[in-house]
Amino acid sequence: MRLNSEARAIYKSIREEIKKRIQLKESLAYLDKFEPTNDKKEILRRQTYFKENFPRIVPELKGILAKIEPIRFKKDFLHDRLLVVDESELEKAQALGVCEVSTEPLEGYDLTLSTVGIGIDVELSISEIAPELYIMPLWENRETLKALSQIANLLGEKSVAESILKKLGELEEIMKRRELIENLDELIAEEERRLNKKIAEKLERFSLTLTGKELLEFLKELREGDYGAIFKHFSEIESEILEEINEAEKRLSERLNFTVELFSRENLYPIEVLPESIEALHQELERELKIELYLKSREILDEIKHLIPKLREEINKAYELEFLRAVKEFTEGFTFPELIEGGITFINGRHLFIKNPQPVSYVVGKAPIEFNGVNGERVVILTGANSGGKTSLLELTSQIVILTHMGFPVNAEKAWVEVLDELFFFKRKRSIYGAGAFETALKSFVRALTSDGRKLILIDEFEAITEPGAAVKIIAELLKIAYEKGFYVIIVSHLGEDLKKELPFARVDGIEAQGLDENLNLIVDRQPKFGVLGKSTPELIVEKLYRAKRGKEKKIFERVWRAFT
Numbered sequence: 139m140r141l142n143s144e145a146r147a148i149y150k151s152i153r154e155e156i157k158k159r160i161q162l163k164e165s166l167a168y169l170d171k172f173e174p175t176n177d178k179k180e181i182l183r184r185q186t187y188f189k190e191n192f193p194r195i196v197p198e199l200k201g202i203l204a205k206i207e208p209i210r211f212k213k214d215f216l217h218d219r220l221l222v223v224d225e226s227e228l229e230k231a232q233a234l235g236v237c238e239v240s241t242e243p244l245e246g247y248d249l250t251l252s253t254v255g256i257g258i259d260v261e262l263s264i265s266e267i268a269p270e271l272y273i274m275p276l277w278e279n280r281e282t283l284k285a286l287s288q289i290a291n292l293l294g295e296k297s298v299a300e301s302i303l304k305k306l307g308e309l310e311e312i313m314k315r316r317e318l319i320e321n322l323d324e325l326i327a328e329e330e331r332r333l334n335k336k337i338a339e340k341l342e343r344f345s346l347t348l349t350g351k352e353l354l355e356f357l358k359e360l361r362e363g364d365y366g367a368i369f370k371h372f373s374e375i376e377s378e379i380l381e382e383i384n385e386a387e388k389r390l391s392e393r394l395n396f397t398v399e400l401f402s403r404e405n406l407y408p409i410e411v412l413p414e415s416i417e418a419l420h421q422e423l424e425r426e427l428k429i430e431l432y433l434k435s436r437e438i439l440d441e442i443k444h445l446i447p448k449l450r451e452e453i454n455k456a457y458e459l460e461f462l463r464a465v466k467e468f469t470e471g472f473t474f475p476e477l478i479e480g481g482i483t484f485i486n487g488r489h490l491f492i493k494n495p496q497p498v499s500y501v502v503g504k505a506p507i508e509f510n511g512v513n514g515e516r517v518v519i520l521t522g523a524n525s526g527g528k529t530s531l532l533e534l535t536s537q538i539v540i541l542t543h544m545g546f547p548v549n550a551e552k553a554w555v556e557v558l559d560e561l562f563f564f565k566r567k568r569s570i571y572g573a574g575a576f577e578t579a580l581k582s583f584v585r586a587l588t589s590d591g592r593k594l595i596l597i598d599e600f601e602a603i604t605e606p607g608a609a610v611k612i613i614a615e616l617l618k619i620a621y622e623k624g625f626y627v628i629i630v631s632h633l634g635e636d637l638k639k640e641l642p643f644a645r646v647d648g649i650e651a652q653g654l655d656e657n658l659n660l661i662v663d664r665q666p667k668f669g670v671l672g673k674s675t676p677e678l679i680v681e682k683l684y685r686a687k688r689g690k691e692k693k694i695f696e697r698v699w700r701a702f703t
């Protein structure tokens with residue numbers, strides 16, 4: 139379906155409204171598949187798609203879908219491992235591009251894998267040599283896996299995410315240790331602080347025990363040269379401190395699942411661990427962890443690898459579901475239009491961008507139901523009060539027509555729409571006047587009339603850019619051509635009376651200000667009256683002033699007002 143630039147702007151604003159509701163950026167691409175089309179079958183296909191899928195969208199899905207994140211399996215070069223292969227396999231192994239390859243063992247790698255028995259046995263495949271490339275993205279995206287499994291539960295379906303999550307559970311312990319190792323410095327520092335505090339307490343107690351009577355005893359022993367007794371005091375405290383050190387190391391060993399010997403037995407207070415010792419321990423632990431992680435990943439991958447294609451499918455389905463959910467949210471209370479021949483009709487249409495709009499019903503062409511004053515006119519002149527809602531009605535009509543051609547439900551209680559090839563919307567441009575604007579508008583109007591096809595042409599106050607007298611002649615002639623070509627036209631004009639004389643085939647509708655409320659404000663009925671020229675507002679303004687004023691002024695306003703009646 140072709141849209142001129144202003145109709146396209148309305149289409150874009152509709153897209154923006156839907157986009158705003160889409161929580162996952164991967165779901166946005168689905169919107170591109172719903173460009174307005176003039177292919178009736180395609181519109182019907184889209185309608186069926188939405189009708190079939192909307193019932194699956196339950197409110198709980200919103201929060202769960204928001205948690206989905208893409209799981210990306212990226213090829214990476216792992217510098218921690220060496221793959222030793224036979225000369226004949228060298229090229230193939232290097233082509234995998236996941237780690238260093240050699241025909242003989244080399245120093246400096248945490249892991250040595252091999253197809254020739256020099257290290258951990260592997261086959262030449264990425265999943266055997268670098269299973270972590272699959273397992274780590276899955277592990278890091280457990281929230282997404284959980285969400286997928288919850289979605290499947292809500293929809294009464296089965297998800298492979300559940301089985302994958304279950305297997306990944308086996309990594310839990312290794313991952314906890316990995317976290318500990320990452321925080322090794324802090325862990326040791328904490329143990330060091332605790333140890334020093336304990337030792338300080340002991341030393342303090344020790345010095346206290348030497349005061350008073352025991353101090354005299356100690357001096358006596360010293361005098362008598364009883365060194366054995368003196369050393370006994372010291373060795374007691376020393377063994378207590380050594381005991382504390384042993385316990386601290388035991389605690390660390392248990393937490394890290396690795397025998398730790400870190401604290402010096404020579405300088406007992408304050409205890410200080412050398413950074414080099416921590417670094418050496420760190421390296422050793424990491425090396426061990428890498429091997430464990432590799433072996434576990436390989437084992438898990440072996441069991442879940444066949445589920446990964448299905449998982450990808452499920453993630454794509456979730457993106458699609460999010461798109462559907464956003465569309466359903468946007469079109470809450472909308473209805474699927476019926477595709478008919480002969481016109482465009484809607485009942486209680488609600489403008490998308492007006493807050494709490496008054497619903498409006500409208501017809502151009504043949505209406506499938508009875509409307510007073512409507513006789514299948516394809517050309518309609520919309521007249522009426524200033525700020526009555528004429529422009530808004532053209533916008534509303536565009537919104538309904540565009541949504542129909544997107545295959546979406548429309549913002550009305552009921553709608554019957556003919557499938558069109560083109561939609562033209564000529565907006566009044568308040569800011570540009572003069573010959574230039576007139577020429578441009580005239581050219582694009584004529585362009586809309588030249589080609590054939592099924593068209594709806596919406597024009598907002600064309601006369602505003604030229605003199606009313608000339609405007610009647612120009613508009614009348616152009617509308618005759620539109621009529622002859624079988625196009626649908628709604629034109630907003632204040633020249634309804636004059637145009638009607640020229641165009642017997644056209645209908646004139648009016649949006650009327652119904653009068654003044656108790657505060658003398660205009661009451662506007664946004665619903666146009668079919669076949670009735672809109673009462674214009676100036677006379678109501680005169681009436682308002684006549685009623686509001688007093689004395690001599692009132693008399694003058696009364697006289698002016700009577701001129702209308």
Ligand SMILES: Nc1ncnc2c1ncn2[C@@H]1O[C@H](COP(=O)(O)OP(=O)(O)OP(=O)(O)O)[C@@H](O)[C@H]1O
Pocket residue numbers: 489492494495496497498523524525526527528529530531664
């Ligand atoms: N159906 C509606 N329900 C509630 N408010 C509406 C409706 N239609 C229009 N309005 C409000 O009325 C005001 C005027 O609307 P609009 O510009 O469409 O009127 P208009 O008849 O084209 O005016 P003008 O003759 O000055 O161009 C806008 O603020 C709009 O939000």
